[in-house]
Structure formats: structure tokens, C-alpha cells
Amino acid sequence: MRVGRLERKNEQARSLLWTQSRRAVNHKNMISKNYVVFLIAIIIVAILAGGLFLFELSKQNNQKNVDGQNKISEQIKNIDNSDKKTCPPETKLCPDGSRVEKKGPNCEFDACPAFTKSGIRGTVLLGPICTVENNISNSTCAGKPYSVKLVINTADQKKYVSDFTSDENGKFSVEVPPGEYFIGASATTPNPPYCSQSGIIKVNKGVFTDVKIYCDTGIK
Numbered sequence: 540m541r542v543g544r545l546e547r548k549n550e551q552a553r554s555l556l557w558t559q560s561r562r563a564v565n566h567k568n569m570i571s572k573n574y575v576v577f578l579i580a581i582i583i584v585a586i587l588a589g590g591l592f593l594f595e596l597s598k599q600n601n602q603k604n605v606d607g608q609n610k611i612s613e614q615i616k617n618i619d620n621s622d623k624k625t626c627p628p629e630t631k632l633c634p635d636g637s638r639v640e641k642k643g644p645n646c647e648f649d650a651c652p653a654f655t656k657s658g659i660r661g662t663v664l665l666g667p668i669c670t671v672e673n674n675i676s677n678s679t680c681a682g683k684p685y686s687v688k689l690v691i692n693t694a695d696q697k698k699y700v701s702d703f704t705s706d707e708n709g710k711f712s713v714e715v716p717p718g719e720y721f722i723g724a725s726a727t728t729p730n731p732p733y734c735s736q737s738g739i740i741k742v743n744k745g746v747f748t749d750v751k752i753y754c755d756t757g758i759k
Contacts, residue, residue: 626640626641626642626643626646627641627646628640629641629648631648631651632716633651633652633716637651637652639651655744655745656714656745656747657714657715657716657717657742657743657744657745657746657747658712658713658714658715658742658747658748659691659712659713659715659720659722659740659742659747659748659750660710660711660712660713660747660748660749660750661710661711661749661750661751661752662684662705662708662709662710662711662751662752663684663685663686663687663689663705663709663711663734663751663752663753663754664682664683664684664685664709664751664752664753664754665682665683665684665685665687665709665732665753665754665756666680666682666683666753666754666755666756667680667682667756667758668680668682668683668756668758669758670758670759682753683709684705684707684708684709684710685705685709685732685734685754686704686705686706686707686709687704687705687724687732687734687754688702688703688704688725689702689703689704689705689711689722689723689724689725689734689752690702690722690723690724690725691703691713691715691720691721691722692720692721692722692723693718693719693720693721694718694719694720694721694739695721696721696723700715700720701713701715702725705752712747715742716742717742717743717744718741718742719739719740719741719742720739720740720742721739721740722735722740722750722752723735731755731756731757732754732755732756732757733754733755733757734752734753734754734755735752735753
């Protein structure tokens with residue numbers, strides 16, 4: 540009997556020990572599973588957070604690109620509008636005879652083209668200085684160099700362009716744009732000498748036109 544009781548106690552002790560051991564193993568497995576689940580959850584949260592961050596960053600970059608494109612479009616639009624701005628119909632005469640208009644957002648004159656000097660040069664002669672009889676036989680009666688102030692007008696003589704004074708040798712040189720001109724006395728006087736050219740003077744671009752101006756003494 541005592542042996543049977545002892546065996547039963549031992550059997551109960553072994554069963555209790557096995558049960559406790561099994562519980563410990565189950566508890567350990569549960570902890571391991573919980574740790575794995577927790578780790579997976581952290582990984583999922585990290586992935587979601589990274590994806591959200593990348594999405595927001597991409598969204599900001601896209602917005603910056605849109606803003607940049609809108610800014611460029613606005614600048615292009617402003618440039619187009621500035622080109623379409625209507626400026627006053629004013630022109631400026633350039634040294635070469637051409638004219639430039641006002642353009643741009645500030646309605647400024649365009650730059651004049653490169654200018655190659657042009658103008659009129661020549662000699663002013665005073666004559667005759669002898670009567671007709673003496674002039675036939677005496678070459679000293681021919682016209683002589685004359686220093687006088689003269690005026691350059693447009694070919695129709697309606698607009699003043701410039702003026703000059705010939706030197707003691709009758710020489711002069713004055714710059715004017717290409718065009719057609721008329722040279723005459725600086726003032727109308729009733730008494731001789733009367734100074735004028737024989738016709739219209741044409742000046743081409745980059746060229747000085749040579750002329751002779753005769754001042755009539757009125758001697759016959």
C-alpha cells in the first residue's frame with residue numbers, strides 16, 4: 540500500500556512538473572509571438588511613415604514645379620504684353636538720315652544704325668570782280684575765294700538743317716545726313732553779293748558731296 544501511494548505521489552509530481560514546464564514553454568512561445576508581432580507592427584508603421592513622407596515630398600516638389608512653370612508663363616506673358624504695348628507714333632532722325640521709332644515697355648527709341656559720316660564740302664567763290672571788258676583779257680578778274688556765312692536748308696527750302704562759314708580760302712566742310720539740300724545766304728539782303736548754288740545738292744550715305752558756291756558781286 541505504501542509503495543502504491545508513493546508511486547501515485549511521484550506520478551502526480553511528474554504530472555505537475557510536466558504541466559508547469561508546458562506552461563512555461565507556452566508562455567515563452569507567446570512572448571516570442573508577441574515580440575514578432577510587435578516587430579512586424581513597427582516595420583509596417585515605419586514603411587507607412589516612409590511612404591507618407593515620400594508622398595508629401597513628391598507633392599511639394601510637384602507644387603514647386605507647377606509654381607515655377609506658372610512663374611515662367613507669367614514672365615513670358617509679360618514679355619509678350621510689353622511687345623504689344625502701343626507707343627506714341629514718334630520718330631527720331633539718325634545721323635545717317637534714317638529714322639527710328641519708340642518701342643518696348645518703356646517706349647524708348649531704338650538705337651540708330653552705325654553712322655558713316657556724310658556731308659557737303661567745297662569752295663565759295665566771289666565774282667566777277669572786273670567789268671566784262673576787263674574780264675575778257677584779264678584772268679585776275681575771275682572769281683576769288685570768299686569767306687561768308689551760308690545756310691543749308693532742305694531741298695524745298697522750307698526747313699533749316701545747318702549753317703557754316705567758309706574760311707579765308709573759301710573752303711568749307713559740314714556733316715549732314717544723306718538727303719537733298721539747298722545752300723543759300725544766311726539772310727536776305729537787297730545788295731550784292733548774292734550767294735547761292737546752281738541747283739539741288741544730293742548727299743549719299745558715307746560720302747561728302749563736292750560743290751562750288753558762287754557769290755555774285757553784281758559787277759557787269
